[in-house]
Amino acid sequence: xxxxxxxxxAARKREQITVEASRLFxxxxxxxxxxxxxxxxxxxxxxxxxxxxxxxxALFRSIFERDLPAVESLVERHADxxxxxxxxxxxxxxxxxxxxxxSASGMxxxxxxxxxxxxxxxxxxxxxxxxxxxxxxxxxxxxxxxDEIDAALDPVETARWLQAIVDATYLNARPGYWxxxxxxxxxxxxxxAREEEGESDG
Numbered sequence: 001x002x003x004x005x006x007x008x009x010a011a012r013k014r015e016q017i018t019v020e021a022s023r024l025f026x027x028x029x030x031x032x033x034x035x036x037x038x039x040x041x042x043x044x045x046x047x048x049x050x051x052x053x054x055x056x057x058a059l060f061r062s063i064f065e066r067d068l069p070a071v072e073s074l075v076e077r078h079a080d081x082x083x084x085x086x087x088x089x090x091x092x093x094x095x096x097x098x099x100x101x102x103s104a105s106g107m108x109x110x111x112x113x114x115x116x117x118x119x120x121x122x123x124x125x126x127x128x129x130x131x132x133x134x135x136x137x138x139x140x141x142x143x144x145x146x147d148e149i150d151a152a153l154d155p156v157e158t159a160r161w162l163q164a165i166v167d168a169t170y171l172n173a174r175p176g177y178w179x180x181x182x183x184x185x186x187x188x189x190x191x192x193a194r195e196e197e198g199e200s201d202g
Contacts, residue, residue: 014052014062017042022063026103030060030110060114061121063107067128071095075135084143085193091136092162092187093180096169104173133159143193150192162187 020041024033035056039046053059074094081087098104115122136159143149165186169179 010052013044013048017044017049017052018059018062018066021059022107023103025060025063025110026106029106030056030114035059057114057118057121060110061118061124064111064121064124064128068124068131071128071131075131078139079135081139084139084146085148085188085191088136088139088143088162088191089184089187091132091139092166092183095132095163095166096180096183099169099173099179100177102173102175104170108167108170129163132163135159136162140191143191148193153191158191161190165190 017038021033021038024037024041028037033056035049036046038059039049042049049059053062074091078087078091111121111125115125133156137155140149140153140155140158144151144153144155165183169183172179
């Protein structure tokens with residue numbers, strides 16, 4: 001009788017492969033990283049990698065596919081906030097938290113390179129970005145209605161600009177630098193808002 005697959009074990013193994021792939025893609029680059037390199041780093045066979053992922057491109061996409069459920073949860077968590085400005089700051093801070101990782105800028109560079117060759121990757125990233133845009137735009141609109149944010153700002157365009165600012169923290173990532181406090185100050189100035197007393201720089 002064939003042994004039943006263990007979904008939890010399979011999920012852990014898939015995640016292990018994805019984590020090691022992300023590290024290698026960021027440090028060595030997509031083209032210079034082979035599936036054999038990833039298999040060795042993850043402690044599995046090359047065949048195991050191909051069991052979970054159809055090819056190297058699918059493995060690269062999986063790194064960004066993980067972002068969507070995390071972002072959906074983040075946006076949902078703040079959707080009903082009665083204090084939109086602190087909620088916006090919390091969202092952008094959470095989005096930028098991995099920018100302190102020295103490999104962050106490398107991964108973003110590889111994403112930009114791969115986007116030219118993989119429409120499916122572009123679709124994954126665009127879907128995640130739209131979730132963020134929608135969540136931030138709703139909070140910005142509420143902040144404008146509450147007279148806490150500059151009424152001259154367009155909520156959707158402003159949400160996209162805030163995402164661009166978050167992306168900049170990844171492009172400028174470097175060892176020992178924590179960008180979130182400056183990010184929060186930049187966002188506050190852009191919104192024309194004042195951080196509420198008691199809020200911190202995260």
